[in-house]
Amino acid sequence: MIRFLRQCYTITAKDLRSELRTKEALNASLAFSLVILVLFSFAFDPSTDQFHDFSGGFLWLVFAFAGTLILNRSFARELQNDCLDALVASPVPAAALFLGKAVANLLLLMAIEFVSLLAFAFFYQVNWTTHAPSLLLVMALGTWALTVIGTVFSALTVNLRLRELMLPTLVYPLLIPALMAAILLTTDLLSGTPLGGDNLIWVKLLVAFDVIFTAVALAMMDTVLVG
Amino acid sequence: MRNKILVGLALVSAVLLTWNIYKIFLVMPDELNQGAIWRIFYFHVPAAMLAMTGFGIGMGFSVAYLITNNLRWDGIAEGVIEVSLVFAAVNLVTGSIWARIIWGVWWAWDARLTSMLVCWLIFAGYLMLRRAIEEPTQRARLSAVVAIFGAVDVFIVWKSIEWFRTMHPGPVLSIRDGGGMAPGMEALMYWNLLALLCLAIVLVMVRMRQSGVAREIDSLRRLAHSY
Amino acid sequence: MNALEITGVSKYYGDYPALRDVGFAVEPGTTVALLGRNGAGKTTLLRIIAGLSKPTEGTVKIHGSDTRLEITRRKIGVLGHGISLYDELSAIENLILFGRLYDLENPRKRAEEWLERTGLARVRDGLVREFSRGMRQRLAVARAFLHEPEVLLFDEPFTALDDRAIAVLQTLLRDAHYAGRTIVMSTHQLREALEIATHVTLIQRGRVAYAGVRQQEMVDDPGWLYRTYGEG
Secondary structure, eight states, rough: HHHEEEEEHHHHHHHHHHHHHHHHHHHHHHHHHHHHHHHHHHSSSSSSSHHHHHHHHHHHHHHHHHHHHHHHHHTTTTTGGHHHHHHHHHEEEHHHHHHHHHEEEEEHHHHHHHHHHHHHHHHHHOOTTHHHHHHHHHHHHHHHHHHHHHHHHHHHHHSSSSSHHHHHHHHHHHHHHHHHOOOOOOOHTTTTTSSSSGGGHHHHHHHHHHHHHHHHHHHHHHHHHHH | OOOHHHHHHHHHHHOOOOOOOOIIIISSOOTTTTTTGGHHHHHHHHHHHHHHHHHHHHHHHHHHHHHOOOOOHHHHHHHHHHHHHHHHHHHHHHHHHHHHHOOOOOOSOOOHHHHHHHHHHHHHHHHHHHHHHHHHHHHHHHHHHHHHHHHHHHHHHHHHHHHHHHOOOOOOOOOOOOOOOOOOHHHHHHHHHHHHHHHHHHHHHHHHHHHHHHHHHHHHHHHHHHH | OOOOOEEEEEEEEEEEEEEEEEEEEOOOEEEEEOOOOTSSSHHHHHHHHHTTTTSSEEEEETTTTEEEHHHHHEEEEEOOSOOOOOOOBBBOOOHHHHHHHTOOOSSHHHHHHHHHHOOOGGGGTGGGGGGGHHHHHHHHHHHHTTOOEEEEEETTTTTTHHHHHHHHHHHHHHHHHHHOOOEEOOOOOHHHHHHHHHHEEEEETTTEEEEEEEOHHHHHHHHHHHHHSOOO
């Protein structure tokens, strides 16, 4: 078990070091999210009261789209120089490879999301600090859902010609329940409603989604990687 | 032998469908509130049942392929999921027509239609993935993984969208407008389910034969090109 | 116990057989040259032995255990077509990474040793992206040998190497052979391979055409093998 975690950590550290050194995906993702935020301002009038009903939806659309850039890169970066073969041939279990990458993706995505959140609050005068801890919890749960599915499918599509097209096509429909829950919770939290009572069911849904698909991903990773 | 079963089932299906259509359109009376359009449920509901069952069965055959490495199971899985997608589309289209006649809108975001749409998107992704992979073994392996993720998600999708709609009630597509169905109506529904089931099996068998031939051609082509 | 035991291995892509009923054994300490034309199935076979691919039928055992087990993968070193190194990491970072993945006790120390042995100590902190081709190849060799694997699997290791890299690799292979390690290397460069090989396996159209000791005729005239056992 300790060894498993150590191997996960080695993979996570490698991915983060690689990404932070080049910052290719980070910059693209951040730029993309800012562009979407600006585009939204043309579609909706931020001064109306109804705007707050959409706040969760906006944010998670931004997170989901910008996140795809990072997730695509996750296994795509291993193709260069045939690094993926070396990783699969090494004693690292496929599950550890998955978990290590998923955690790295989670950290990268949360960093981008946090910056996007600040930009969103700045552009649209949204107060996000009222329930900050709950908001961060929801972001973490929702992002883990995005990351788990995204990382597995990044591995699945890595060798395909149409990788950049297939990843979003496969991932978004699967994520609908989790995104729905995250959107509802975020809208509530940003308009001042705390977690509890009625919206707890969405927290439960997110947790269940995360647990179930993490288990499925860990089980299926070897099948995905070894042909 | 298989041909005999195929033709036999096709005949049974044709006879049943003809008899049912006769009964549906000429024998059954108009419904109190809905008029003539309620008859569309004789196709709308069985189509949903067949589609959902099909997705589950498709997952089963995908698992069978992963365990046995026998491409026949993959061929069946593909056929079953394709036919299920068709029935899901029938369900969506008939639901849409009903909504147009009764409510005047082409689409209503009610729980069941929305869930079916999401399921359709998930498994349409399955088919798109298959088109993107040339090599049969890789195609079978990777699409099996997608089918497993998809089938697990289908369950979550239905539950979560149902919860969403109970909290944010929208229009509900329901046969039981004034209470339960009369016994005569219900029986005919099951007869039509049987007819459509026979049709579904016929379609799957035809599809299986096609994929078997395609596999043979593919391997002959590889053989020819390698020397 | 045999270092490598391949029994009844077949690999199908759809209905097309890339490998058909391949079976042979490799004793510990031997160096096997895996020969065959393009498309014969050498790379497919090597990938299966390395655990990168699963056979449709048959088994592969390395020192008695299945290829996908962790203990087995610890014992093999793989050098494929690509260098399997990260461009944006430095030489030493790359080696320490793989040292950690292979659970070495002191990854840094081992990494430094191998940088010395491959003549890359000077550029330990340089990013792989900036290396010349020969340097990249030498580092790839260091990576493959780093964890002192008992079984080495090389897919066309001499292809496109510069002279210095070839010399380094030949020395290392000879040292490994004398240290009792098992080497399986697929190659087109018959001359370099046959010089150091003790055994030869010829794959033809997915089947084993010859598996046995290297014979003198093969060294004198590399084409002899294809003419005698192959299809010309």
